[in-house]
Amino acid sequence: MKKFVRLLVVALCTMALTITAAFSLTACGGNKAVKIGVLVADASGAEALAFRSYYENYIEKSYDVDFVYSEEIGDNTTKEMEELDKLLAENCKAIISFASCDRPAQITKCEENKVYYAIATGTLSDEDYATYKSKEYFVGQVGPSTFTEYNVGLAMGQYYKSLTGDAAVDSVALYVGFPAPEHVARTAGILTGLGMTYSAFGQSLSGMDIVGAIYGQDNGTANLNNIQTGESGITVTTVLSMAPGAGLDEPLQAMLAGTKPDALLGVGMVSAFMSAQLNQKQIPYSDVDAFTSANKTNFESGSMQYLAGKYGSSVGPVFALVMNAINGNVIRNADGNAVSLDQSYMVAKSATEYNTNYTKESGESPIYSKEVLDTIIGENVTYQQVADLVASK
Numbered sequence: 426m427k428k429f430v431r432l433l434v435v436a437l438c439t440m441a442l443t444i445t446a447a448f449s450l451t452a453c454g455g456n457k458a459v460k461i462g463v464l465v466a467d468a469s470g471a472e473a474l475a476f477r478s479y480y481e482n483y484i485e486k487s488y489d490v491d492f493v494y495s496e497e498i499g500d501n502t503t504k505e506m507e508e509l510d511k512l513l514a515e516n517c518k519a520i521i522s523f524a525s526c527d528r529p530a531q532i533t534k535c536e537e538n539k540v541y542y543a544i545a546t547g548t549l550s551d552e553d554y555a556t557y558k559s560k561e562y563f564v565g566q567v568g569p570s571t572f573t574e575y576n577v578g579l580a581m582g583q584y585y586k587s588l589t590g591d592a593a594v595d596s597v598a599l600y601v602g603f604p605a606p607e608h609v610a611r612t613a614g615i616l617t618g619l620g621m622t623y624s625a626f627g628q629s630l631s632g633m634d635i636v637g638a639i640y641g642q643d644n645g646t647a648n649l650n651n652i653q654t655g656e657s658g659i660t661v662t663t664v665l666s667m668a669p670g671a672g673l674d675e676p677l678q679a680m681l682a683g684t685k686p687d688a689l690l691g692v693g694m695v696s697a698f699m700s701a702q703l704n705q706k707q708i709p710y711s712d713v714d715a716f717t718s719a720n721k722t723n724f725e726s727g728s729m730q731y732l733a734g735k736y737g738s739s740v741g742p743v744f745a746l747v748m749n750a751i752n753g754n755v756i757r758n759a760d761g762n763a764v765s766l767d768q769s770y771m772v773a774k775s776a777t778e779y780n781t782n783y784t785k786e787s788g789e790s791p792i793y794s795k796e797v798l799d800t801i802i803g804e805n806v807t808y809q810q811v812a813d814l815v816a817s818k
Contacts, residue, residue, distance in 0.1 A: 458485075458489045458490050458491040459489060459490050459518050459751055460490075460492075460493055460516060460517045460518060461491070461492050461517055461519050461520070461521060461744075461747060462492075462493050462494075462495070462509075462512030462513070462515065462519070462520045462521070463477075463480070463492050463493065463494045463495065463512075463520075463521050463522075463523065464495050464498065464505065464508060464509060464512070464520060464521070464522045464524040464531070465477075465494060465495055465496075465497060465498060465523045465524060466498045466499060466500070466523055466524040466525065466526075466605065467499070467523075467694060467697070468494075468496075468497040469497070469697050470693070470694045470696065470698075470714065471696045471697060471715050471717040471719050471720055472693070472694075472714045472715035472717075472734075472735065473523065474717070475715040475716075475717050475735075475736075475737030476523070476715075476737055476739075476740050477494070478737060478788060479737040479738045479740065479741070479788075479791060480492050480740070480744070482788060483738070483788065483791060483795075484741075484744060487795040487798075488748065488795075490748070493512055493515050495508035495509070495511065495512060496508055498524045499603070499667075500526055500603040500667070501526065502526040502527050502530075505524050505526045505527060505530075505531070506527070506530060506531075506534070508524075509531055509534055509535075510534075513534070513535075513538050513540060517540065518540065518541065518751050519540060519541035519542065519564070519747045519750065519751055520535055520540060520541070520542045520543070521543050521544075521545050521740075521743060521744065521747060522542065522543065522544050522545060523545055525546075525547055525605045525606055525607070526605075528544065528549055528553065529549075529553055529556070529557065532557050532562075532563050535562055535563075536560050536561065536562050536563070539562060540562060541562050541564050541747055541750045541751060542563055542564060543563075543564040543565055543566065543567075543743050543746055543747050544565070544567075544568060544743070545566075545567065545568060545740045545743040546568045546569075546607070546740075547566075547568050547569060547571075547605070547606055547607045548566045548569070548570050548571065548765065548767070549566060550571065550606070551571075554566075554763075554765060557763070558762035558763045558765070559761070559762055559763070560763070563763045564743075564746045564747055564750045564755065564756075564763060564764065565743075565746055565756075565763040565764030565765055565766070566743075566763070566764070566765050567740075567742045567743040567746065567764070567766045567768060567815060568743075568766075568768050569607065569767065569768050569769065569770065570767045571607075571610050572610075573767055573768070573769055573770075574606075574607045574610035574614070575610040575611070575613055575614040576614060577611055577614060577713060577733045577770050578610065578611035578612060578613065578614025578615040578616075578617075578618065578692065578713075579614035579615070579618045580614075580618065580772065581611075581614070581615055581618060581711050581713075581731060581733065582614060582615040582616065582617060582619040582620075582690070583618040583619075584618070584711075584731060584774065585597065585618075585619065585659070585688055585690065585711075585731075586618060586619050586620055586657045586659060593687075594659060594686075594687035594688045595658065595659060595660065595687055596659065596660045596661070596662040596684075596686045596687050597619070597659060597660075597661055597662065597686055597688050597689065597690055598661070598662055598663035598664070598665065598680055598686040598688070598689040598690070599612070599615065599661055599663070599664050599665065599689075599690055599691075600665040600666075600689060600690070600691035600692060600694075600695055600698075600699070601664060601665070601692055602666065602667060602691075602692050602693055602694060603666070603667045607692075607693070608692045608693060611692040611693070611713060612692055615690050615692070616661075619655070619657060619659050619661075620655035620656050620657035620659065621653065621655045621659075662683075662684065662686050663676075663679075663680045663683070663686060665677060665680060673698050673699070677699055681702055681706060685706065685708060686708065687709070688708065688709045688710060688711070688730070689703060689708055689710040689711070690710070690711050691710060691711060691712045691713070692713055693712065693713045693714060694712075694714070695710055695711070695712040695714070696712050696714050696717075696719060696720055696723060696729075700719075700723050700727060700729070703727070703728055703729075704726075704727035704728050704729075706728075707728050708728055709728050709729075709730040710728060710729055710730060710731075711729075711730060711731035711732065711733075712729065712731075712732055712733075713732075713733045713734070713770070714732060714733075714734050715734050715735050715736070715737060716732075716734045716735070716736055716737075716771070716773075716779070716782050716783045716785075716786065717737070720732060720734070721776075721779060721780065724773070724775070724776040724779045725776045730774070731772070731773070731774050732772070732773045732779065733770040733771075733772050734770060734771055734772075734773065735768070735770060735771075736771075736785070736786045736792050736793075737786065737788075737791065738786060738791035738792050738793040738794075739792075739818075741791070741792075741793025741797070741798055742766070742793065742798075742801070742811060742814065742815050744798070745798050745801045745802050745811065746811065748802050749801075749802060749803070749806060752802075752804065753804065754803070754804050754805075754806060756806065756807070756808050756811060757808060758808050759808065764808060764811065764812075766811070766812055766815045768815065793818070797814070800814065801814055
């Protein structure tokens with residue numbers, strides 16, 4: 426009898442320890458989710474919010490991961506590195522970057538800490554990619570190339586240049602953002618598309634060779650003093666820019682109080698920073714952003730006229746690359762280097778076109794759904810499978 430009691434006590438104690446351990450694991454979320462750090466330049470724009478919603482409201486529920494976000498960085502290089510250090514201190518196993526102040530420094534820091542790193546918006550310059558493509562912890566980049574960004578701006582400028590009749594524009598305002606590489610390329614494209622000339626070169630804007638020259642890279646403000654009306658006759662009446670440490674409110678209010686331009690052309694974040702004012706003043710405007718419900722409203726009841734946009738789930742493939750790396754399958758291209766895949770934009774020039782694109786994706790059913798991503802996440806997944814999927818979308 427005593428032996429039975431002893432066995433019963435041991436069994437009960439074992440059961441209690443098991444229940445306690447199980448409870449502790451449950452309270453902590455079971456097996457701890459893999460932490461992935463996310464560096465963000467802009468935390469409030471429609472595009473940034475769409476990306477975050479996809480990661481936090483869909484991917485986190487579909488995979489055993491936990492996204493840890495940085496504070497908003499803007500174009501502050503010092504803050505960018507401080508935020509990266511914080512994410513590394515959080516024991517993140519990988520970093521997905523939406524910030525572009527100094528990506529070479531980001532790659533170097535992650536390499537030193539043996540943490541995987543990937544770029545989710547924009548891409549490195551050809552020179553920087555050549556330098557870092559063989560780094561062990563650089564997973565790669567999936568996003569619009571500099572050439573694609575230039576062509577996005579080019580198409581926007583050409584569209585406004587082509588308008589005739591009552592819709593024709595004689596003067597435009599430009600929102601050129603801050604000197605992120607994608608903003609620089611888009612601005613060059615817009616000016617080229619509008620038919621502007623650049624007197625410092627004595628020639629029409631012709632492409633990527635003059636991208637750097639149109640920006641004052643030293644102080645972060647647009648340097649468009651040498652831009653002149655070209656054969657189209659369209660003039661740039663106002664340039665809005667966000668210099669480091671400065672806001673947009675003062676130049677925006679000055680523009681709204683002055684002679685109203687026929688249209689405002691923006692390189693990104695127009696929807697976040699000034700859509701309400703532009704809608705109220707009925708100033709037609711364009712943006713490079715995302716297909717969100719807010720922009721749907723801007724098209725239908727506001728004065729948005731043109732959008733080059735992405736889907737919120739377009740950042741799915743770069744997540745897949747990171748997950749493969751964390752799980753031991755670091756995917757490399759045919760040359761054995763980090764993945765580099767170009768993504769394009771969809772364009773809408775009317776509410777009808779916008780709605781056609783908008784209805785292709787919802788929060789519950791993204792284009793890059795779990796079922797789709799699972800085809801490129803796994804120990805046997807190859808570079809060609811990832812490249813083919815991205816090209817198909």
